[in-house]
Amino acid sequence: MNQLPIGLVFPGQGTQKEGMGAAWRESPSWDLTAEISEVTGEDIPRLLLHTPGEQLRRTDLAQLAVFTVAVIAHAEAVRRGALGGRVVACAGHSLGEYAALTAAGALTVADAAALVAVRGRAMRDAAEAREGTMGVLVAAPLAEVETLVAAVRASGADVWIANVNSPGQTVVSGSPGGIDALDAEAPAIGAKMIRLQVGGAFHSPYMAPAAETLRRALKNAPFAPTHLPVVANADAEPYTGDCDWPELSTRQLTSPVLWERSVATLTGRLGCRRLVELGPGRTLAGLVRRIDGDTEVVSLDSPDALDVQPDASEET
Template sequence: MTLEPIALLFPGQGTQKQGMGAPWRDTEAWSLVGTVSEQSGEDVEELLLRTDGALLRRTDLAQLAVFTVDMMAHDEALRHGLLSEAPVAAYAGHSLGEFAALVAAGALGLADAAGLVAVRGRAMREAAESSNGTMGVLVGAPLPAVEALAADARAAGHRVWVANVNAPGQVVLSGSADGVAAAAAEAPGIGAKLISVPVGGAFHSPFMASAASRLRAALSGVEFAAQHSPVVANVDARPHVCGTDWPDLMERQLIAPVLWEEGVRTLVGPLACTRLIELGPGRTLAGMARRIAPAVEALSVDGPLALGAVGPAVSRARG
């Protein structure tokens, strides 16, 4: 009997909601809240239990809240033996979730990661406040058509780029408000429509250059493990096992597209992961995974109660 290898996925910004920490408050993993608060200088317990939804959408606060829940979900999964039931072959996180993936893979300590998340979130918020940037999801068109649309918009003088390649027919654009609006106007011509994303800036685009510089400075003071379990990076969709790779990859991630669809294909193809387990708030990544690789089982642990439901599937053996 051979246990089927699994991959762990960690969601990012956009999955936050008011009261998101309440399901975890009575677990042993709640102790992580203190560490993240100390390293970030924010009252993370307040964020997770009492901060209203509108304020929680603020980039720096949202990122801290989601990172903390990602880490609590992973901690409880370890404590309940969920991750000892099958080999974890690789890790991946969507944008902010990449920090949680690095902690889980042994590349980065929790305290260092929390400090970096705090710097990143504040830097991204300030970069967004200095520019009129936004994002939108193009639904229904293949990536080459979306890339051509964005290129045409730039040729016409607009600033707009592909920011996230999430799943087939779901590509996020990022740029100036007029650039995204221009892309929306042309979207029907490629059989797509654009849906606005309620975010505070043009993330994963050149608009985040100043944030990338600030993150680079913070990364210079952090020590990564020399070797760690494979983490599939957002910027190149390739597995990395050397800590020396990550300062450059994490800096580039702020100004380059998140190649999530290709990364999932790496997990289920070359890395041979047969189950994908999402750890953290919401079920967004599991839903994307089912669209990218329908033959692969994708499950979510979005609260302590889900641990019992997911366990039997994770431990299923292959004869």
């Protein structure tokens, strides 16, 4: 009997909600909140249990909250033997890449948390310095979105592709005027714009100041020389330590998250037969089903979910 090869995937900012840590409070892995509090200077238990939802939208707090729940979920799944297979690779969406690096053994929880704190504060500062926003264009092919974004930018508006999430779902980022212009033109390609309630134009050149701040922190981060493959957002390529993670992680802030291609790398080249989403919500599971309907995907978003995983062994 061999265990099914699985990939672990971790969600990003936007999946946070008020009281998101309550379900995990009684689990042994809740002890990680003390460690993360110490290295970040934030009261993580309070953040996960008592911070109002509106305040949790603040970029730096949202990122710490989502990261913490993701690493708790992973630690608890490992402790209970609930992953249901042999982990062969990891990936995370935007912020989720730091939880993926932790799960893969590239960073310790403490080192990753410290980087998440720097990243969140730097992105918040950059957003406050230059107003920006984001939206999702749905129901249009990527090639047509790319053409439209290029045309709107050529007209003088600041707008860029921020996330290529799945077929028919592309996130755009830029100035409020740029997003307004895309919204007005979206029907021309059969697309609909859904505005996102975010604090800035993430994954765009507007984040260049944050990228420079993060670069300095990343240069001193002790990445392990070898680890499980992690598929990088910046190029959808898998890396096992033979790479420049500081450069890849810095580039991620100002370039698109190539999630659709990343999932294809996991299920194709890396041979993942099941993807397991760890952290708050089930956003990534929905995207995976749109990208590759033949790959099984499960979301371990609560302790109860850890108790109902099927046996994932397969005959040799």
